[in-house]
Amino acid sequence: MAEYKPPALPAPFNSTNPAPELLTQGAEGHLYKTFSLDPSIPAALKVRPSKPYRHPILDRRLTRQRIIQEARCLAKLVREGVSVPAVLALDWEGQGGDEAGWGGAWLMMEWIDGPVVRVVLEQWEAWMKKNASSLDAAQLEQENARVKALLRRIGKALGGLHKAGVVHGDLTTSNLMLRLPAEDTEAKASPTGVSTQGEVVLIDFGLASQSVQDEDRAVDLYVLERAIGSTHPRSEPFMEELVHGYRESHRGAISTLKRLEDNPVPLSPPSPMTMTECFLPYG
Numbered sequence: 001m002a003e004y005k006p007p008a009l010p011a012p013f014n015s016t017n018p019a020p021e022l023l024t025q026g027a028e029g030h031l032y033k034t035f036s037l038d039p040s041i042p043a044a045l046k047v048r049p050s051k052p053y054r055h056p057i058l059d060r061r062l063t064r065q066r067i068i069q070e071a072r073c074l075a076k077l078v079r080e081g082v083s084v085p086a087v088l089a090l091d092w093e094g095q096g097g098d099e100a101g102w103g104g105a106w107l108m109m110e111w112i113d114g115p116v117v118r119v120v121l122e123q124w125e126a127w128m129k130k131n132a133s134s135l136d137a138a139q140l141e142q143e144n145a146r147v148k149a150l151l152r153r154i155g156k157a158l159g160g161l162h163k164a165g166v167v168h169g170d171l172t173t174s175n176l177m178l179r180l181p182a183e184d185t186e187a188k189a190s191p192t193g194v195s196t197q198g199e200v201v202l203i204d205f206g207l208a209s210q211s212v213q214d215e216d217r218a219v220d221l222y223v224l225e226r227a228i229g230s231t232h233p234r235s236e237p238f239m240e241e242l243v244h245g246y247r248e249s250h251r252g253a254i255s256t257l258k259r260l261e262d263n264p265v266p267l268s269p270p271s272p273m274t275m276t277e278c279f280l281p282y283g
């Protein structure tokens with residue numbers, strides 16, 4: 001199979017040394033590891049390249065809106081004390097790229113040094129699947145307690161986001177990262193070799209919107225519960241911990257949880273109205 005060749009980067013990233021390193025290619029954007037100002041300061045760079053199959057004016061407008069909306073959400077959340085990457089720079093009129101002129105939009109963010117929660121849970125579950133029978137009752141309880149504590153921290157982080165008036169719109173364990181502490185003692189102490197330590201950081205606000213509606217908040221919770229249920233079956237029985245963490249995070253949590261319990265949540269994309277609201281300046 002031919003090796004994937006990402007689109008040419010917009011300036012100035014087409015001439016930086018070392019060159020940005022492609023980490024992932026998402027539905028809309030490409031995520032690179034690069035640096036900010038000095039090579040010793042790592043940064044995450046999200047590039048939304050132009051889409052040749054879209055009408056050029058529409059393409060430019062949509063790409064621009066998405067990157068500005070994500071940057072606004074992040075800036076607001078940093079101000080509110082929610083754990084998300086800080087915005088370092090952005091340009092919705094990126095020059096260069098494959099075509100002369102418009103080269104896509106980009107957003108540079110603070111680099112989060114740590115794994116995504118999906119990888120942590122996958123590694124832990126894989127180890128447990130193979131080796132759990134070799135653990136004694138106390139060790140087993142300790143292992144489960146670590147994952148329960150992680151889920152509780154995730155619930156708390158999500159509650160903090162909702163308290164700030166933002167819903168994520170695309171919550172999976174791939175959009176949650178753990179910021180590694182200076183000294184990670186857990187990986188060595190656990191027979192699994194997997195650490196669940198670190199502050200939970202929410203990422204990828206490409207589909208986020210402003211809302212304080214219980215229904216929108218309940219959708220975030222529901223989507224995350226579903227994602228955990230389908231990708232992390234061994235952690236699913238501990239979902240109550242996530243709910244507990246969420247419940248403790250803010251006063252509005254109780255009615256959101258009631259909404260989640262009472263009604264099956266409609267899984268529809270955010271309404272055009274909600275998306276439009278997101279483009280308005282944040283107060």
Ligand SMILES: Nc1ncnc2c1ncn2[C@@H]1O[C@H](COP(=O)(O)OP(=O)(O)OP(=O)(O)O)[C@@H](O)[C@H]1O
Pocket residue numbers: 023024025026027028029030031044046085109110111112113116174175203204205206207
């Ligand atoms: N600030 C960051 N620091 C370190 N790594 C990051 C950061 N942001 C993202 N990543 C890594 O890049 C991956 C992809 O990021 P993200 O989900 O934001 O992009 P995407 O899926 O391309 O976005 P979109 O869904 O908007 O197209 C993450 O799963 C994570 O591994």
